Amino acid sequence: MYGRHQWRRRFRANACRWTAPRESILDLLGRTRGHLSAKDIYLSLQPTFPGLGLATVYRTLELLHRLGIVQKVTSSDGQGRYQLRSVDQQDHHHHLICSRCGLIVDYRDFVREELELVKKTEDALAKKYNFVIQDHSIEFLGLCEKCR
Ligand SMILES: [Zn+2]
């Protein structure tokens, strides 16, 4: 479902050394549907890569984020949570984030007006800034049902 080879190519094209721990970070993100923090990833990779430090995991995630390979959302605890950006349009989603408990809701059942607005906005921005828009990430912050 995730075009891992495509990511790898993009990663290499950016002159980054492709190491086994880094690859395993991508693999883990590819296997997980939810959002992982650097610490989650660090803890689950510890048994396999005892030499891998939390700082390296964090730096790798930030790099992947800059390259547009992962999406990052920041929840109320201030920790970034990461999710592989899918190349599959079917998996495209937006986020609702609870700023109290940190709940992250992925939704794909967009309302029609939302799709139209995004499309219109992208077209207008592309024209105004002469910019080729390839993707976007949209998040709404607020309070979930439990925290209201
Ligand atoms: Zn969208």
Ligand SMILES: [Zn+2]
């Ligand atoms: Zn909440």
Ligand SMILES: [Zn+2]
């Ligand atoms: Zn998500």
